Amino acid sequence: MTMKHSVCLLEAVNLALASEMRKDEDIVLLGEDIGVNGGVFRATANLRDEFGLKRVMDTPLAESMIAGLSIGMSTQGLKPIAEIQFMGFIFPALEHIICHAARMRNRTRGRLSCPLVIRAPFGGGIHAPEHHSESTEALLAHIPGLKVVIPSSPTRAYGLLLGAIRDPDPVIFLEPKRIYRSVHQEIEDNGEALPLGRCFTLREGKDITLVSWGAMITETLSAAELLSEQGIQCEVIDVASISPLDTETILASVRKTGRLVIIHEASKNLGLGAEIAATVAEKSLLDLQAPIARVAGYDTVMPYFRMENHFMPNTQDIIDSVNQTLEFV
Amino acid sequence: MTTHNILQYLDPEGTPTQTLPQWCSSPDWLLRCYHYMVLARQFDTKAIALQRTGQMGTYASLLGSEAIDVSVGLSMSSEDVLVPYYRNHACQIIRGMPIDEAFLYWGGDERGNASAAMQKDFPNAVPIATQSLHACGVATAMKVRNQKRATITLIGDGGTSKGDFMEALNIAGVWQLPVVFIINNNQWAISVPRKIQTAATQLADKAVAAGIPGMQVDGNDVIAMREAVDSALQRAYEGKGPTLIEAVSYRLSDHTTADDATRYRSNDELKEAWEREPIKRLRNFMVLSQFWDENKEQALLQEINQLIQQAADDYLTRGIQPVESMFDYLYAELPDHLIEQRDWAIVRAMKGGSHYQEGE
Numbered sequence: 001m002t003m004k005h006s007v008c009l010l011e012a013v014n015l016a017l018a019s020e021m022r023k024d025e026d027i028v029l030l031g032e033d034i035g036v037n038g039g040v041f042r043a044t045a046n047l048r049d050e051f052g053l054k055r056v057m058d059t060p061l062a063e064s065m066i067a068g069l070s071i072g073m074s075t076q077g078l079k080p081i082a083e084i085q086f087m088g089f090i091f092p093a094l095e096h097i098i099c100h101a102a103r104m105r106n107r108t109r110g111r112l113s114c115p116l117v118i119r120a121p122f123g124g125g126i127h128a129p130e131h132h133s134e135s136t137e138a139l140l141a142h143i144p145g146l147k148v149v150i151p152s153s154p155t156r157a158y159g160l161l162l163g164a165i166r167d168p169d170p171v172i173f174l175e176p177k178r179i180y181r182s183v184h185q186e187i188e189d190n191g192e193a194l195p196l197g198r199c200f201t202l203r204e205g206k207d208i209t210l211v212s213w214g215a216m217i218t219e220t221l222s223a224a225e226l227l228s229e230q231g232i233q234c235e236v237i238d239v240a241s242i243s244p245l246d247t248e249t250i251l252a253s254v255r256k257t258g259r260l261v262i263i264h265e266a267s268k269n270l271g272l273g274a275e276i277a278a279t280v281a282e283k284s285l286l287d288l289q290a291p292i293a294r295v296a297g298y299d300t301v302m303p304y305f306r307m308e309n310h311f312m313p314n315t316q317d318i319i320d321s322v323n324q325t326l327e328f329v
Numbered sequence: 330m331t332t333h334n335i336l337q338y339l340d341p342e343g344t345p346t347q348t349l350p351q352w353c354s355s356p357d358w359l360l361r362c363y364h365y366m367v368l369a370r371q372f373d374t375k376a377i378a379l380q381r382t383g384q385m386g387t388y389a390s391l392l393g394s395e396a397i398d399v400s401v402g403l404s405m406s407s408e409d410v411l412v413p414y415y416r417n418h419a420c421q422i423i424r425g426m427p428i429d430e431a432f433l434y435w436g437g438d439e440r441g442n443a444s445a446a447m448q449k450d451f452p453n454a455v456p457i458a459t460q461s462l463h464a465c466g467v468a469t470a471m472k473v474r475n476q477k478r479a480t481i482t483l484i485g486d487g488g489t490s491k492g493d494f495m496e497a498l499n500i501a502g503v504w505q506l507p508v509v510f511i512i513n514n515n516q517w518a519i520s521v522p523r524k525i526q527t528a529a530t531q532l533a534d535k536a537v538a539a540g541i542p543g544m545q546v547d548g549n550d551v552i553a554m555r556e557a558v559d560s561a562l563q564r565a566y567e568g569k570g571p572t573l574i575e576a577v578s579y580r581l582s583d584h585t586t587a588d589d590a591t592r593y594r595s596n597d598e599l600k601e602a603w604e605r606e607p608i609k610r611l612r613n614f615m616v617l618s619q620f621w622d623e624n625k626e627q628a629l630l631q632e633i634n635q636l637i638q639q640a641a642d643d644y645l646t647r648g649i650q651p652v653e654s655m656f657d658y659l660y661a662e663l664p665d666h667l668i669e670q671r672d673w674a675i676v677r678a679m680k681g682g683s684h685y686q687e688g689e
Contacts, residue, residue, distance in 0.1 A: 072466015
């Protein structure tokens with residue numbers, strides 16, 4: 001008997017954590033302020049009460065340590081789920097993530113592995129202080145041995161987080177904090193995971209393919225809706241796992257529509273959009289009827305929040321880019 | 330500021346400086362210890378020879394730290410977990426790493442980290458000080474599961490300057506983790522001497538800020554090392570938390586085979602350090618105690634020599650891994666987008682394939 005809950009993305013994360021922790025005694029949570037406080041965004045609210053101090057660990061304030069501890073625990077059979085409070089503070093942990101978690105299986109030829117999840121909220125749009133709004137997911141997607149997953153809705157957050165926790169390899173789970181509370185969906189707490197490494201086609205269409213992930217899915221879907229009123233049928237693909245990348249779903253769509261716009265909040269230069277565009281150019285150039293377009297953040301430092309809306313792409317930017325791509329002959 | 334007196338039982342000549350622990354009355358442990366110290370030194374000599382003749386890669390010598398490595402290896406139980414840095418080959422071999430695979434690791438082959446005999450021990454940590462935190466994670470797993478086990482991690486004197494080391498001492502103190510930190514203070518971090526790593530009087534003093542016990546031990550004295558490591562392990566098993574041991578030694582070698590220490594340190598200093606070296610010290614003590622003599626020495630040297638030679642021969646006959654192994658351990662399951670690269674790698678490496686290059 002499972003209950004349906006109307007939840008936001010943040011509550012979906014909480015639901016997935018609690019659900020899996022009830023099933024798997026090896027799961028432990030660690031991070032800054034995740035205990036009594038339930039995390040600064042409340043993603044881990046009430047979990048310490050239910051699971052106790054041994055499974056919900058408030059750590060000292062040191063991100064490198066959080067990642068290092070997680071690696072140690074995971075090699076011994078625990079399943080740590082670490083929270084990095086904001087992605088802007090993940091950098092001290094990168095040495096552990098890149099030099100150890102991502103390559104433990106490979107360098108020991110499978111003797112040891114690091115099944116762990118590192119969660120971090122990322123992206124702009126909540127008028128946060130500096131270092132709290134960047135989208136640096138491409139840095140992580142570049143690292144062999146890691147998986148990088150980004151949910152775009154409560155449903156996907158619930159299913160993908162379960163998938164990440166059950167995955168035998170290290171997964172970075174980046175939560176788009178701009179839509180933490182803005183969208184509610186009915187979720188059945190049934191413990192069903194969504195697959196990692198697969199795109200999700202959110203909307204089918206024959207005229208053009210829109211590829212995005214995370215918070216930008218909201219803008220992309222509303223652009224697709226507005227464009228449909230003009231008779232333009234957009235296919236919207238939620239990448240969801242930016243690594244490993246499901247190129248087949250994207251290529252199949254491009255073969256059908258012949259046109260591609262990639263939308264991401266992160267800076268354009270060497271963003272994941274560049275990888276997707278290059279892959280489509282390599283594999284499907286002759287299916288394209290127009291140049292690939294990218295709608296992305298500027299190649300600038302993320303501005304302080306008074307200007308953040310100028311940095312982040314919006315629905316109109318996507319509509320303009322779609323129209324331009326469709327007009328190309 | 331110094332908080333501790335250095336623990337020592339044998340002076341450089343092998344003469345006891347205080348009443349010896351009870352266990353020293355039986356030669357068993359000391360003989361095993363000596364066996365492995367000699368093995369460590371011959372492994373080291375062979376490894377350098379292999380590197381110098383182009384048969385192995387850059388190698389980090391453990392010359393001068395045999396007493397540290399061997400006493401740690403012998404004191405640990407097989408249930409414990411070793412989280413080494415990159416100068417702990419002797420400890421790894423004692424814990425089950427096949428000697429030929431120790432050569433294999435330094436010969437540029439991941440299979441050197443793969444032996445099932447290493448159980449849950451970590452492979453070498455090359456980035457400095459990261460292992461200190463991994464050890465705390467391992468110890469957390471032991472603590473969460475209420476196990477009577479401990480984790481030992483080693484680090485050089487240079488590594489103690491890194492944040493990860495201090496973060497590790499800190500969390501080990503707060504969570505009272507069953508972990509033992511051992512600093513091999515061999516006085517040199519490549520070319521940087523101990524005195525310009527820190528203004529602390531002793532590296533063991535770094536325990537003070539973390540609220541954990543720290544002690545300085547003569548790292549050339551196996552008896553002192555065993556006493557320190559045993560008591561630290563005992564504390565860990567009993568749930569009394571972490572210990573920091575600063576083992577004072579001297580790096581008698583270059584940093585690695587890629588280094589030339591004559592560029593930055595004097596011969597006099599090196600010569601003087603050889604007077605304190607650990608193997609001679611233990612041998613002198615064993616001779617003084619009349620359970621060692623020249624015949625036994627020659628027999629042991631020969632036995633170990635054969636062992637090392639056999640391991641080196643075994644290493645040299647190992648072919649390189651199949652090229653697809655690059656892909657096969659990246660994830661538990663190969664992602665679709667890598668299948669094409671893996672297939673191409675196989676074709677490219679195939680004898681007669683258009684891109685074939687003879688493996689080194």
